Amino acid sequence: MKNKFYPKTFERGYIGNLEVENRAIRMPMGTELGNPDGSPSWASLKAYAEAADGGTGIVFMDNAGVTQFHHVGLSLASDNYIGPMSVLAKTIKQHGAIPGLQIVHPGRDAAFVRGDDLISSSRIQWEPWYENGGAVPRELTIEEIHDFVGYFGDCALRAQTAGFEIIDVHAACGVLLSNFLSPRNNTRNDMYGGSLHNRARFLLEVIRDIKKKCPNLPLAIRLSGIDFEPGGITVEETCEVAKMCEAAGADAINITWGSHAEVINAAGLLSKHGANHVEAAKMIKDAVSIPTMLCGGIYSPEIGEKLLEDGVCDFIGIGKPALADPMWAKKAAEGRPEDIRPCIGCGVGCHDRGMLSGGVVQCAVNAALYKFDEPVYPQAEVPKKVIIIGAGPAGCEAAITAKKCGHDVTIYEKRKIGGVLKEATVSDSKEDLGHLITYYETQLKKEGIEVIYEEATAGTVAAGGFDVAIVACGATVRNLNIDGQDDPSVVYAMDFLDNDCKSDADRVVVVGGGIVGAETALILAEEQGKDVTITTRSPEFFVPGVMGIAYMVRLGMAGVTIKPSTQLVAVKDGKPMFAGPRGLETLDVDQTIISSGFVPAFNQFRAQIEEKCEDVRVIGIGDCKASRMVMDAVHEGYIAGCNL
Numbered sequence: 001m002k003n004k005f006y007p008k009t010f011e012r013g014y015i016g017n018l019e020v021e022n023r024a025i026r027m028p029m030g031t032e033l034g035n036p037d038g039s040p041s042w043a044s045l046k047a048y049a050e051a052a053d054g055g056t057g058i059v060f061m062d063n064a065g066v067t068q069f070h071h072v073g074l075s076l077a078s079d080n081y082i083g084p085m086s087v088l089a090k091t092i093k094q095h096g097a098i099p100g101l102q103i104v105h106p107g108r109d110a111a112f113v114r115g116d117d118l119i120s121s122s123r124i125q126w127e128p129w130y131e132n133g134g135a136v137p138r139e140l141t142i143e144e145i146h147d148f149v150g151y152f153g154d155c156a157l158r159a160q161t162a163g164f165e166i167i168d169v170h171a172a173c174g175v176l177l178s179n180f181l182s183p184r185n186n187t188r189n190d191m192y193g194g195s196l197h198n199r200a201r202f203l204l205e206v207i208r209d210i211k212k213k214c215p216n217l218p219l220a221i222r223l224s225g226i227d228f229e230p231g232g233i234t235v236e237e238t239c240e241v242a243k244m245c246e247a248a249g250a251d252a253i254n255i256t257w258g259s260h261a262e263v264i265n266a267a268g269l270l271s272k273h274g275a276n277h278v279e280a281a282k283m284i285k286d287a288v289s290i291p292t293m294l295c296g297g298i299y300s301p302e303i304g305e306k307l308l309e310d311g312v313c314d315f316i317g318i319g320k321p322a323l324a325d326p327m328w329a330k331k332a333a334e335g336r337p338e339d340i341r342p343c344i345g346c347g348v349g350c351h352d353r354g355m356l357s358g359g360v361v362q363c364a365v366n367a368a369l370y371k372f373d374e375p376v377y378p379q380a381e382v383p384k385k386v387i388i389i390g391a392g393p394a395g396c397e398a399a400i401t402a403k404k405c406g407h408d409v410t411i412y413e414k415r416k417i418g419g420v421l422k423e424a425t426v427s428d429s430k431e432d433l434g435h436l437i438t439y440y441e442t443q444l445k446k447e448g449i450e451v452i453y454e455e456a457t458a459g460t461v462a463a464g465g466f467d468v469a470i471v472a473c474g475a476t477v478r479n480l481n482i483d484g485q486d487d488p489s490v491v492y493a494m495d496f497l498d499n500d501c502k503s504d505a506d507r508v509v510v511v512g513g514g515i516v517g518a519e520t521a522l523i524l525a526e527e528q529g530k531d532v533t534i535t536t537r538s539p540e541f542f543v544p545g546v547m548g549i550a551y552m553v554r555l556g557m558a559g560v561t562i563k564p565s566t567q568l569v570a571v572k573d574g575k576p577m578f579a580g581p582r583g584l585e586t587l588d589v590d591q592t593i594i595s596s597g598f599v600p601a602f603n604q605f606r607a608q609i610e611e612k613c614e615d616v617r618v619i620g621i622g623d624c625k626a627s628r629m630v631m632d633a634v635h636e637g638y639i640a641g642c643n644l
């Protein structure tokens with residue numbers, strides 16, 4: 001039956017001899033839920049079941065190592081793993097999807113997944129990693145390459161025996177097979193290095209070995225369309241490699257982008273809303289006659305449908321959006337895109353506090369992800385009357401959660417739903433954050449939660465007869481109180497963002513290097529073409545994690561100058577004066593925009609409420625306790641809502 005909402009996405013498709021119910025595929029994404037020996041855990045099973053319930057035709061999850069090395073993924077390095085892995089395959093199947101498995105050796109990037117077997121085509125490390133203590137990989141001998149070809153083939157056979165119905169060979173993003181494909185990382189002068197034909201030889205031998213051992217097992221090859229390493233893999237070469245893979249027997253090309261070393265592209269953190277690198281993806285599709293899968297930035301079903309309509313790919317890959325909402329495809333099929341909890345492309349839960357921190361993968365906007373030992377929306381034994389003060393992400397999440405748990409919830413909001421997210425979404429590149437606000441607006445309505453657009457005080461709490469007050473009122477802008485800040489050339493960043501980012505200046509200094517400062521600088525430089533400098537009091541521009549790397553790259557590309565260890569002391573005759581490493585300095589700019597951080601408001605508010613209403617339990621969440629990331633706000637809101 002034709003799906004009336006997204007007909008292309010929910011059209012049947014084929015990969016080799018495999019009939020796939022629809023065109024959405026859950027992309028391989030490590031969960032870090034496996035046991036230390038590489039076998040799946042109880043939580044892995046739960047995660048695979050949930051993923052398969054999510055409605056994509058095929059489910060890939062963790063990758064499995066072809067050899068036994070210590071790393072964070074699963075293993076199929078010996079026959080001992082066939083039993084445990086078969087339970088995963090069965091689980092996916094029983095929950096309605098085709099079980100797929102990615103097989104891999106992480107090669108040069110073993111350290112990225114805390115592996116202990118650093119091998120590559122050549123003794124070349126990604127320089128920033130090397131400078132941070134990363135070991136140089138060992139160069140595989142020709143004999144070892146031949147052994148590895150067999151390991152991949154044997155592993156595929158085990159996967160087939162375990163019940164997986166499609167295999168994806170990881171040859172992208174800096175793993176072993178991509179180390180050979182890359183002209184940057186492969187400087188060999190034997191038959192596995194030099195020409196593209198030689199660099200692709202290892203991968204092609206792997207394909208042939210798998211096809212020899214499992215002739216009927218559909219085989220996808222994951223390639224980075226462009227790896228974005230300097231002197232690395234280009235789309236033109238990927239087109240040629242894709243053709244060679246097809247000729248060697250591959251049944252599909254699974255296109256992704258970037259490399260782990262250049263994580264911001266692999267994580268899609270540099271791009272604006274929408275699918276990444278569409279033209280390059282189309283070039284690869286046009287180069288082959290086997291189907292292509294494409295992922296990267298397909299955050300909404302509309303984006304995926306359009307890619308399929310435009311013939312950019314044959315299958316759409318859902319990665320991070322399936323962490324934000326494991327039911328992504330199911331909700332799309334039911335024509336409920338507004339109920340899809342949107343990925344905001346932050347990289348905080350999945351990368352920074354997930355894979356890169358050694359913990360289980362998390363999601364900033366989905367606090368319940370992979371928490372299978374806790375009930376989702378536990379029903380209240382005694383429903384409470386709850387006031388939520390503030391409708392930012394913390395307040396909205398707390399309200400929706402509390403309502404789903406059976407409580408009676410009212411929100412007070414003095415401005416607008418979204419809180420400071422409204423200012424945060426002003427920049428084009430933050431469109432995805434805006435989708436989170438829209439999601440919350442919709443869900444508040446659907447849950448029938450009353451939002452009263454008034455400023456709530458302790459008196460409001462006392463008069464309303466509430467049992468619980470959840471304070472989510474955010475923080476107030478820190479006033480620097482410096483001489484000259486009333487000059488017309490000076491504006492606070494939140495006012496600038498609130499006022500449609502209007503600026504008549506040509507040269508602007510942004511004081512403060514956090515997220516708000518970085519976003520303000522990018523709007524001015526990228527979107528308005530101004531000459532922008534950022535000053536920070538600290539010795540370094542500071543936004544943590546992969547988001548910080550993405551900001552550094554974008555600020556660099558936009559030509560923004562960063563002046564660390566530089567503190568604004570006064571503004572005189574419209575010119576800001578700074579104390580910096582070289583003493584006092586006046587910057588010749590036309591405008592000074594101050595992004596000086598926020599002052600948490602919780603303690604004061606709690607004291608006022610407790611003074612007026614002794615019986616009310618007061619809980620603080622989000623920025624009103626300390627100014628942090630969206631993830632902290634959402635997770636604290638969820639926890640508060642579940643625990644009333």
Ligand SMILES: Cc1cc2nc3c(=O)[nH]c(=O)nc-3n(C[C@H](O)[C@H](O)[C@H](O)COP(=O)(O)O)c2cc1C
Pocket residue numbers: 027028029030031061062063102170172222256257266267268295296297298317318319320321350351354355361
């Ligand atoms: C937490 C996490 C783990 C990932 N693990 C893998 C992996 O094991 N193998 C792989 O090929 N890609 C992996 N990826 C990359 C995704 O498959 C996908 O290519 C990438 O996230 C871009 O697609 P998206 O914008 O839909 O997220 C991972 C991504 C994330 C966020």
Ligand code: SF4
Pocket residue numbers: 320321323324342343344345346347348349350351362363364365366
């Ligand atoms: S942590 Fe951020 S980027 Fe990662 S899946 Fe969740 S919302 Fe998306």
